[in-house]
Amino acid sequence: MEKQPLLPTTSGDSDESATLHDLQLRVQHAQRAYIRAWSRTTSGVWHRRIMAGVTAFLIVFMVFCLAVIANDWISDDDDLDWTGSGKKVPLEAHIMSKCPDAKDCLHDLILPTMQKVSDKVDFKLSYIGSVTDHDDGLECLHGPTECLGNILELCAAHIYPDPKIYLGFTMCLTKEYSRIPERSLVEDCALEHGVDMYEINKCAADDEGSLAHDMLKRSFERSAEANVTKSCTVRLNDEVRCIRDGGEWKDCEGGHRVKDLVGEILELAGASL
Numbered sequence: 001m002e003k004q005p006l007l008p009t010t011s012g013d014s015d016e017s018a019t020l021h022d023l024q025l026r027v028q029h030a031q032r033a034y035i036r037a038w039s040r041t042t043s044g045v046w047h048r049r050i051m052a053g054v055t056a057f058l059i060v061f062m063v064f065c066l067a068v069i070a071n072d073w074i075s076d077d078d079d080l081d082w083t084g085s086g087k088k089v090p091l092e093a094h095i096m097s098k099c100p101d102a103k104d105c106l107h108d109l110i111l112p113t114m115q116k117v118s119d120k121v122d123f124k125l126s127y128i129g130s131v132t133d134h135d136d137g138l139e140c141l142h143g144p145t146e147c148l149g150n151i152l153e154l155c156a157a158h159i160y161p162d163p164k165i166y167l168g169f170t171m172c173l174t175k176e177y178s179r180i181p182e183r184s185l186v187e188d189c190a191l192e193h194g195v196d197m198y199e200i201n202k203c204a205a206d207d208e209g210s211l212a213h214d215m216l217k218r219s220f221e222r223s224a225e226a227n228v229t230k231s232c233t234v235r236l237n238d239e240v241r242c243i244r245d246g247g248e249w250k251d252c253e254g255g256h257r258v259k260d261l262v263g264e265i266l267e268l269a270g271a272s273l
Contacts, residue, residue, distance in 0.1 A: 092235045106232070109258060120269040125170065127150045129216070148181045156169045159200070160195060172188075
């Protein structure tokens with residue numbers, strides 16, 4: 001039996017042309033099919049590679065975000081809870097704005113201590129006075145001008161919670177405590193320490209003075225609850241650490257020098273200079 005030709009042949013130029021054309025079309029179809037198959041295979045591989053890369057990137061990114069959140073949470077705990085290594089220790093000074101002992105206490109002990117270990121303490125200024133049933137309900141040892149001085153200093157702490165600002169402003173006033181609350185003195189101290197006098201006045205007069213009145217009342221009550229009556233009384237870790245009274249240091253177990261207080265703070269914070 002004779003072998004059949006690969007392509008049927010017929011006589012005539014027109015039939016031969018048609019057969020060649022048909023072959024060309026088949027070749028083109030085959031090429032297109034190959035290209036489509038190659039494209040699907042290649043794109044599939046790259047698609048899988050891309051998806052795997054994106055997935056890996058998202059996992060790494062999520063792990064990074066969780067690590068940042070955890071670190072912030074731990075940092076917040078450090079600020080709130082002082083117990084243990086690296087935690088902030090409560091340090092508080094109870095004063096009267098027109099008291100000479102407050103001037104010595106802030107200048108000789110509190111300010112230099114804060115310059116050395118401000119990052120180790122949770123510092124607060126509180127004021128000593130009486131809550132009464134007459135007048136405006138508040139009474140200061142050195143009269144109404146002292147109450148106003150207390151309010152100005154409390155407003156500075158309220159507006160500028162960074163001790164480097166409000167403590168500097170308070171010390172500036174206290175250095176010339178007899179002049180409190182002279183406008184020129186307050187304005188000069190505000191300018192020196194970057195305090196906005198408009199905001200201070202607004203705080204003192206806000207809601208007809210009720211905000212400032214309530215702040216001073218709460219400060220008086222805080223000192224009373226701690227059984228503090230002398231200006232200046234320094235409390236460390238919620239315990240009386242030292243008292244400046246009548247131009248003398250009293251009840252300063254462990255010493256009244258800056259290095260004594262700094263050393264105790266570092267010991268409580270579990271840190272070192």
